[in-house]
Amino acid sequence: MSPGMSSMQRVLTTLGHQEPDRVPLFLLVTMHGARELGVPLREYFHDPALIAEGQLRLRARYGDDCLYGFLYAPLEVEARGGDVVWVDDGPANSGEPILRRPEDIRDLQPLRVADAAPLGRALTAIELMKERVADEAPIVGVVMSPFSLPVMQMGFDAYIELMYERPELFERLMQVNIESCVDWANAQLAAGATAICYFDPVSASDITPPERYEQWGGAVARQTLARIQGPTATHFASGRCLPIVPEVAETGTAVVGVSAHEELGRLKAACAGRLSVLGNLNGIEMCRWTPEEARAAVRAAIAAAGPGGGFILSDNHGEIPLQVADETLQEIVAATREYGRYPLTEASGG
Amino acid sequence: MTNVEAGVMDQELRSFESALLALDRQAVEARLDRLLERTDRIAAVEGLVIPILESVGERWERGELALSQVYMCGRLCERAVDRILPPADPRRSDQPPTAIAVLEDHHLLGKRMVYSALRARGFEVKDYGRRTVASLTEAVETDAIEVLMVSVLMLPSALRVRDLRQRLDELPRPPHLIVGGAPFLFDDELAAAVGADAVGRNSADGISLLAAYCDAAGRDGASGGSGGNGASGGSEPAPHTGRQI
Numbered sequence: 006m007s008p009g010m011s012s013m014q015r016v017l018t019t020l021g022h023q024e025p026d027r028v029p030l031f032l033l034v035t036m037h038g039a040r041e042l043g044v045p046l047r048e049y050f051h052d053p054a055l056i057a058e059g060q061l062r063l064r065a066r067y068g069d070d071c072l073y074g075f076l077y078a079p080l081e082v083e084a085r086g087g088d089v090v091w092v093d094d095g096p097a098n099s100g101e102p103i104l105r106r107p108e109d110i111r112d113l114q115p116l117r118v119a120d121a122a123p124l125g126r127a128l129t130a131i132e133l134m135k136e137r138v139a140d141e142a143p144i145v146g147v148v149m150s151p152f153s154l155p156v157m158q159m160g161f162d163a164y165i166e167l168m169y170e171r172p173e174l175f176e177r178l179m180q181v182n183i184e185s186c187v188d189w190a191n192a193q194l195a196a197g198a199t200a201i202c203y204f205d206p207v208s209a210s211d212i213t214p215p216e217r218y219e220q221w222g223g224a225v226a227r228q229t230l231a232r233i234q235g236p237t238a239t240h241f242a243s244g245r246c247l248p249i250v251p252e253v254a255e256t257g258t259a260v261v262g263v264s265a266h267e268e269l270g271r272l273k274a275a276c277a278g279r280l281s282v283l284g285n286l287n288g289i290e291m292c293r294w295t296p297e298e299a300r301a302a303v304r305a306a307i308a309a310a311g312p313g314g315g316f317i318l319s320d321n322h323g324e325i326p327l328q329v330a331d332e333t334l335q336e337i338v339a340a341t342r343e344y345g346r347y348p349l350t351e352a353s354g355g
Numbered sequence: 356m357t358n359v360e361a362g363v364m365d366q367e368l369r370s371f372e373s374a375l376l377a378l379d380r381q382a383v384e385a386r387l388d389r390l391l392e393r394t395d396r397i398a399a400v401e402g403l404v405i406p407i408l409e410s411v412g413e414r415w416e417r418g419e420l421a422l423s424q425v426y427m428c429g430r431l432c433e434r435a436v437d438r439i440l441p442p443a444d445p446r447r448s449d450q451p452p453t454a455i456a457v458l459e460d461h462h463l464l465g466k467r468m469v470y471s472a473l474r475a476r477g478f479e480v481k482d483y484g485r486r487t488v489a490s491l492t493e494a495v496e497t498d499a500i501e502v503l504m505v506s507v508l509m510l511p512s513a514l515r516v517r518d519l520r521q522r523l524d525e526l527p528r529p530p531h532l533i534v535g536g537a538p539f540l541f542d543d544e545l546a547a548a549v550g551a552d553a554v555g556r557n558s559a560d561g562i563s564l565l566a567a568y569c570d571a572a573g574r575d576g577a578s579g580g581s582g583g584n585g586a587s588g589g590s591e592p593a594p595h596t597g598r599q600i
Contacts, residue, residue, distance in 0.1 A: 090461060095511030100461050161464035165423045166430075169378055214421045243541065245418060265541065289510060289541035293548075326510050 012070035012142035019314040028345030031319040032069035036327040047091045057133035074131045075147040082157045084121035104159040115184035118192045128196040135197025146198030150205035151182030152225040187232045194235040209244020218249045226256040243322045254279040265321040269309035285321040292328040296336045303340035375428045412559025429471035436475045451501035456483035459512045466506040472558035492522040503530040513538035520550035
C-alpha cells in the first residue's frame with residue numbers, strides 16, 4: 006500500500022491486479038461540465054476549451070481519478086455528416102440514420118479522422134486536458150465499437166436484420182468501421198489520451214446472443230483492439246456481459262465496464278486476474294438516491310469487487326445523467342474515501 | 356383438452372419456438388399452416404403465436420435470450436399472422452382505439468418490437484412514429500385514442516412522460532398510458548414517478564397490459580381477448596397507478 010498515490014498510480018496499480026491506497030473512482034460526468042461553467046450543452050460541446058475546463062473543474066470539485074474525453078454518443082456519426090439532436094437536459098442523440106438502405110453500405114468509405122471537424126474538437130479538448138494534468142491522472146478517450154456504431158448509422162431494427170439476413174453487407178460494414186475506429190482511437194492516444202474506452206453495448210449478452218459473440222462483436226473487437234496503440238477498456242453501457250467474459254478477455258482489452266443488472270461479485274470472480282472491472286452503480290436510480298442510498302451502494306460495490314484490486318468504482322453506463330445532483334456525487338466520493346481505503350475491512354465494506 | 360391433445364400442443368409449441376429461434380420463416384409458416392388444418396385462425400394465433408411470444412419475452416427477462424432474437428422472432432410472427440389474419444380482418448375489430456409512439460428519441464426499435472407483438476396478437480394499433488409531447492397529445496385527441504403506449508430510449512425522454520401525462524389529463528377523455536423502454540428497466544419507481552398507468556418490461560408485456568385493459572374496460576380486445584371475454588362490465592382501469600407486472 007502506498008499512501009498518497011496519484012490518480013495515475015492508483016489506477017495503474019489496480020489494473021495490475023494489486024491493491025492501491027484506495028479504490029479508484031471514475032466519476033464519468035460529461036454534461037455536468039456545462040452546468041459547472043453555466044453554458045448550454047450544445048455550446049459547451051462545440052468548444053474544446055470549455056470541455057477541457059469543465060472536466061478539470063469537475064475533477065477539482067470531486068477529486069476522482071480520471072478526466073473523460075467523451076463528448077456525446079453520436080459524435081462519430083456527426084463526423085460522417087449525420088444529424089445530432091440536442092436537448093437541454095440530457096445527452097445528444099443521433100438523428101435519422103445516415104445509411105437509408107442496406108445497399109448504401111457498398112459505397113461507404115472509412116472516415117478520415119483528420120478531415121472530420123467534430124472529432125477535431127474532441128482531440129483538441131484532450132490536448133488541452135493533457136497540458137494541464139500531464140501524467141497525474143489518466144485521460145480516458147472514447148470510441149464506439151465498429152460493431153455497435155451501426156445502431157446510429159442505420160437504425161437498430163435495420164441493423165439487427167442486417168446481422169441476421171445480409172452477412173456480406175454486415176462484413177463490409179464492419180471492415181469500414183474497423184478502419185475508422187482504429188484511426189480515431191489512435192488519434193486520441195496521440196493527442197494525449199491514456200487509454201481508450203471501447204463502447205460496445207450491442208455485444209452485451211442481452212442484446213446479441215452470447216453464442217454469437219465469437220462470430221460477431223468478439224471477432225470485430227479482436228481485429229480492432231489489436232491495432233489500437235494503447236490500453237483499452239471494453240464497456241457494455243448497462244448491458245450484461247457475464248456469459249462472455251472469457252471471450253472478452255481474449256480480445257486484448259484490460260477492463261470491462263459492467264451492468265447494474267449483474268452481480269458484481271460474480272463478475273469480479275469471472276474476471277479475476279484477466280480483466281479489471283469497472284462499475285456498476287445504477288445511474289438511473291442515482292437520480293433519486295438519498296445520501297444513505299448512495300453510501301450503501303458504494304459500500305456494497307466495494308465489498309463485492311474491491312478486494313485484491315482489479316476494480317474501479319464507476320457508474321454502470323459510462324455516463325452519469327445530468328439529473329444526478331451534486332450532493333449525490335459528493336456523497337459517492339465521500340463514501341469511496343471512507344469505505345474504499347485498502348486494506349479493506351469488514352467495517353469499510355470489504 | 357385431453358392429455359394427448361395437450362402433449363401434441365406442447366410439441367407444436369416447442370417446434371414452433373425452435374423454428375422461430377432458428378429464424379426459419381418457412382418452418383414457422385408450415386407449422387402454423389399445419390395447425391390451421393385442425394383449428395381456426397384465431398385459435399391458431401392464440402394457441403401458438405401468443406404463448407410463444409410470451410415465452411420469448413420471459414426468456415429475455417431471465418437473460419436466456421437476447422434482444423436481437425426477440426426482435427427477429429416478433430418480426431417473423433408478425434409476418435406469419437398477417438398471412439392468416441390480414442390487417443382488415445373484421446375479427447380485429449371491437450378493440451379500444453390504441454396507438455403507439457416513441458417520445459422524442461430517434462431510435463424506434465422498442466416501439467417496433469411492441470408493435471410487431473401486438474399485431475401478431477391481432478391488435479390493430481396506430482403507429483405514430485416519433486412524436487413530441489405536443490404533437491402526441493394532439494394526435495391522441497384527434498383519433499380519440501383510448502390506450503396510448505409510449506416507448507423511450509433516453510432518461511430525459513422518460514422524464515418528459517410527466518409533461519405528457521399532464522397534457523393528456525387535460526383532454527376530455529385521458530387515455531390509459533402504458534410506458535416502456537430502457538430507463539424504466541433500471542428504476543422500478545420511475546414509471547409511477549412520471550404518472551404512467553402501467554409499465555411493460557418487454558414486448559409480451561405490451562400484449563398482457565393491453566389485454567388486461569380490455570378486460571377491465573369491458574372491451575373484447577383482439578381476437579376475442581386473452582383470458583377475457585369482454586364480460587367484465589365496463590369498469591375503467593384505475594388511472595395513474597404505475598402498476599408494474
